[in-house]
Amino acid sequence: MLASHLVDEETQRWCREPRGGPWCDVLRFMEYEHAVAEEYAFMPALAYELGRGRFLASLLAAPSVYRTSHFRERYEHRARTQIGALLRSSRYRSYRWLRARRS
Numbered sequence: 001m002l003a004s005h006l007v008d009e010e011t012q013r014w015c016r017e018p019r020g021g022p023w024c025d026v027l028r029f030m031e032y033e034h035a036v037a038e039e040y041a042f043m044p045a046l047a048y049e050l051g052r053g054r055f056l057a058s059l060l061a062a063p064s065v066y067r068t069s070h071f072r073e074r075y076e077h078r079a080r081t082q083i084g085a086l087l088r089s090s091r092y093r094s095y096r097w098l099r100a101r102r103s
Helices: 003-015 026-039 045-061 069-088 090-102
Strands: none
Touching: 026 045, 026 069, 045 069, 045 090, 069 090
């Protein structure tokens, strides 16, 4: 299954909630990001950061984060902006460092 398909299904679930989906605002997006990190707390922090960084980068490298036009029209720009900002944050500096070394 494509990562964009998984994000699309997840976003559909979140958007049915009264407060909106994780892409709706920065605070909601970071709450979601921290919840995902908690799910993977059993992993070494560096391994999680590198794997999550690769996943987020793959979303940005794809032609679209979302599979359906409904979500692309409403959330694509915001999702790409927030994912890009997250990857540039200190949270993913090890991912960026390793990626730069491999280039």
